[in-house]
Amino acid sequence: MNVVADALSRPPQINSMTATAHSDDTSSHHLIPIANEPINVFKNQIFLKLGQKQSYEFQIVFPTFHRHIIYETDYTEAKLIAILKKYLNPSVKNGLNTTEHILGKIQEIYPENFSNYRIRFARKIVKDVTDESDQEKEILNEHQRAHRNATENKIQLIERVYFPKMHAKIKKIVKQCKTCKEQKYDRHPSKPLLNETPIPEYPGQIVHLDIYLTNQNTVLTAIDKFSKNRPLEQIIKESPESTMAQNFDVSLLVQQMAALQATIENMRTEHQKQVQNLEDQIRQVQQVQIIPENQRVAIEPKIVNESQVKLDVFKSLPVFDGNINSYRIWREDVTRMMETISDLSGQPIYAQALQIVKTKIQGSAAQLLANHGTIFNFYAIRDRLDKAYADTRPLYVLQDEMKSCSQGRKPYQNFMMR
Structure with missing residues (x-):
């Protein structure tokens, strides 16, 4: 009995209902821990009492909350083992309420027979409040006493009464308390949405004024x-x-x-x-006359005087080196420039311009002209290049390709037939 006496004099304490079976096994002397909560909080409650005769009473205090009240004239070791094996529930935490003398006997048989069960020794029992209106009344009475938070209210209530989902019900009522909403500040206030400030339309519509003190001046x-x-x-x-005085001028x-x-x-x-x-x-901009698109004409200048010819313009022409992809654009630029001075075809300035154009023909294109002995004539040069670099596909192929082109939202063929 020395082990039992030591256990009763220094019982292990737990601070919450969340202690695991593993922590129970590793606690001092492998004894049943003592719970701070009343036995009412356990899903399976076992009361072992001494009486004049044997009796057993079973109660369902709340749904899924079972209470076993057992009276015996004496509790032997064999009888305790039989009772506990019969009424302990391995799937939930079991609350045990009995005298310290009987608990001492249970502590002796616990390590060998019931160490796999989750058992807590509860010293006290409180009133079970089954009616919901009574539950609400108990919560309101406790909360209105000091208007404390849900956790503090539960600590005070569980000393007197118990009912399932206690914390959630207390929290719901506390949140609805008008006094708490008006008198207590919100520790986690919602952040206000910042909107854009209005934009003024003219000077003086919105003016920001401020008066402040600095040094000895306002x-x-x-x-x-x-x-x-x-x-x-x-x-x-x-x-x-003087600025802050009541009689300030x-x-x-x-x-x-x-x-x-x-x-x-x-x-x-x-x-x-x-x-x-x-x-x-x-x-003024709106008054500028805009020529309609169908009345616009291309600018085609004609130079009839040698002094008007600018050879630097011909020198700025791009080089054609036989790249078929760039031939069409190069041909248009050169033709436009040469036809501008076509009236001077018998003059030296025309020959100089044509010579510049010919020097712009390089690479395989220049070799082509040399191989065919092309004469020094613009149209002869252009015709020879056309035979080599112009699009030589059959007409029906080009027509079929044109059908796939579009102008705006209409096929190109329909656009041209307007």
């Missing part, structure tokens, strides 16, 4: 939001003490506010002038 500032200018920043030469402030209003009016007038000037410029 400063009035104003910033126009439209122009971002500071139309006024005057200093009232008064000490802070506000005449200086009134004068500066009047000056501010005049400045804003000047800015507004200037803005109106700028707007009017811009509108006049827009009207």
Whole structure:
């Protein structure tokens, strides 16, 4: 009995209902821990009592909460083993309430017979409140006593009463408490959404004013939001003490506010002038005559005087080196330039221009002209290049390809037939 006496004098304590079977096995002396909570919180409750005769009573206090009340004239070791094996539930935590003398006997048989069970010794039992209206009344009475949070209310309530889902029900009622909402600050307030500030349409529509103290002066500032200018920043030469006094003369402030209003009016007038000037410029642009697209003609200048010919323009022509992909554009540019001076075909300046064009023909294209003995004539040169680099596919192939082209939303063929 020395082990039992030691266990009763120094019983192991637990702080919560979440201790595991593993922690029980590794606790000192492998004894049943003592719970701080009343036995009412356990799903399976076993009461071992001494009586004049044997009796057994089974109660379902709440759904899934079973209570076994057992009376025996004496509890032997064999009888305790038989009773506990019969009424202990291995799937839940079991609450045990009995005298310390009987608990001492159970502690002796516990390590060998029931160490796989989750058992807690509960010293106290409280009132079971089964009616929901009574549960709400108990919560309200406790909460209105000090208006504390749900956890604190539960700690106080469980000393007197118990019912399932206690914390959730307390929390729900506490959240609805009008006094707590009005008198207590929110520790986790929702952050307000920041909206865009209005945009002014003209100077002076929105002006930010501020009066602040700096050193021995009171400063009035104003910033126009439209122009971002500071139309006024005057200093009232008064000490802070006199500024904040009740008999402070506000005449200086009134004068500066009047000056501010005049400045804003000047800015507004200037803005109106700028707007009017811009509108006049827009009207002038609208008056420019635009030639309709169907009346536009290509510019085809004709040079009839040698002095008008600029050979540098011919020198700026791109080089054609036999790349068939660039031939069409190169041909159009060269033809346009040479036909501009076609009236000077018998003049030296024409020959100089043609020589420049021929030097622009390089690579395989120049070799082609040399192999065929092409004469020094623009049209002869162009015809020879056309035979080699122009699109030589049959006409029906080109026509079929044109059908797949489009102009705007219409096929190219339909567009050309308008």
